Amino acid sequence: MVTVSHVTRRFGDRVAVEDVSFDVRPGEVFGLLGPNGAGKTTTLRMIGGLIPPTSGDVAIDGRAFTRASAASLRARIGFMTETPGLWDLLTVEENLLVYAKLFGVRDRQGAVDRVLRTFDLSDRRGDRAALLSKGMKQKLALARALVHDPDVVLLDEPTANLDPAMSRTVRDLLSGLRRKGRTVVVSTHNLDEVERLADRVGLVNRTLVAIGAPAALRRDVFGRRLRVRLVTSDPPLPHLAGVAARAGGQDVRIHGTELSMLIDVPDRTAPAIVRALVDAGAAIREVFDEEPTLEEVYLKLMASGGEVPDPDRA
Numbered sequence: 001m002v003t004v005s006h007v008t009r010r011f012g013d014r015v016a017v018e019d020v021s022f023d024v025r026p027g028e029v030f031g032l033l034g035p036n037g038a039g040k041t042t043t044l045r046m047i048g049g050l051i052p053p054t055s056g057d058v059a060i061d062g063r064a065f066t067r068a069s070a071a072s073l074r075a076r077i078g079f080m081t082e083t084p085g086l087w088d089l090l091t092v093e094e095n096l097l098v099y100a101k102l103f104g105v106r107d108r109q110g111a112v113d114r115v116l117r118t119f120d121l122s123d124r125r126g127d128r129a130a131l132l133s134k135g136m137k138q139k140l141a142l143a144r145a146l147v148h149d150p151d152v153v154l155l156d157e158p159t160a161n162l163d164p165a166m167s168r169t170v171r172d173l174l175s176g177l178r179r180k181g182r183t184v185v186v187s188t189h190n191l192d193e194v195e196r197l198a199d200r201v202g203l204v205n206r207t208l209v210a211i212g213a214p215a216a217l218r219r220d221v222f223g224r225r226l227r228v229r230l231v232t233s234d235p236p237l238p239h240l241a242g243v244a245a246r247a248g249g250q251d252v253r254i255h256g257t258e259l260s261m262l263i264d265v266p267d268r269t270a271p272a273i274v275r276a277l278v279d280a281g282a283a284i285r286e287v288f289d290e291e292p293t294l295e296e297v298y299l300k301l302m303a304s305g306g307e308v309p310d311p312d313r314a
Helices: 040-047 069-074 093-104 108-118 134-146 165-178 191-197 214-223 236-247 268-277 294-304
Strands: 002-011 015-026 029-033 057-059 078-080 150-158 183-187 200-205 209-213 223-228 250-255 258-262 282-288
Touching: 002 040, 015 040, 015 134, 015 183, 015 200, 029 040, 029 165, 040 150, 040 183, 069 165, 093 134, 093 150, 093 268, 108 134, 134 150, 134 165, 165 183, 165 191, 191 294, 200 214, 200 268, 209 214, 209 294, 214 294, 223 236, 223 268, 236 250, 236 258, 236 268, 268 282
Parallel strands: 015 209, 029 183, 029 200, 078 150, 150 183
Antiparallel strands: 002 015, 002 057, 200 209, 223 258, 223 282, 250 258
């Protein structure tokens, strides 16, 4: 388990990360989301033991980073940074062999062959890293992060520069890491991807703005919205909007031949609204829950600076 406790990091007078706390359990994929300069990469670097927090603590399975523990803890972590940081004059295979040796892998060649196959790099094993495209360098950096089969995996923008097929491979890989019980933290700007992959997400903008499962964040930020799709706009939609409001709908909006509204007690309010609309002459085609996207949650929270409680810590 990764535990981040009240972590702050300053660079001179600039505060990059302020009082951030969360934990990531084994078998969980945790997504860090935020704008450029929000502190995502700095947070990953502190978790990986590359830089110390100015205050607060980071621990791996209860062990904090100290001079005595740093080397053994880093050996349990696979870290893919935003910039690949490869040895350009070494070949693809040599880059991986060096890291396998640094991490004390016993069967170094077997481990290297495994990640070469996973990332479809076997036919490029003899190529110098300097000659690789951006996408190929990204694949090599991912392979390097996983060559020692780490317990904790930290990935900074793992699908940047990758084609759709390789992005799918990365998604499948993360799902496999979850099944193996690995602890995974992913920093990304790809909201659609993190919504599909992450068990929980943390929205950061120097401090932690919100944390929770994507579905819980949608509910907590937007509430439950009911959408009613009508056959026709007769009776007039403004009249039906008033009917819905009087029956308990809040923030009723008109979208073409549809009404949407917030409902506070779904099991009681939704049937009452539907009955009221039918009694008013509405011909209803469909009633369903309106699901905001994670992008809408993200934009609303970043615009407002609002904070949503972590349901796991309530």
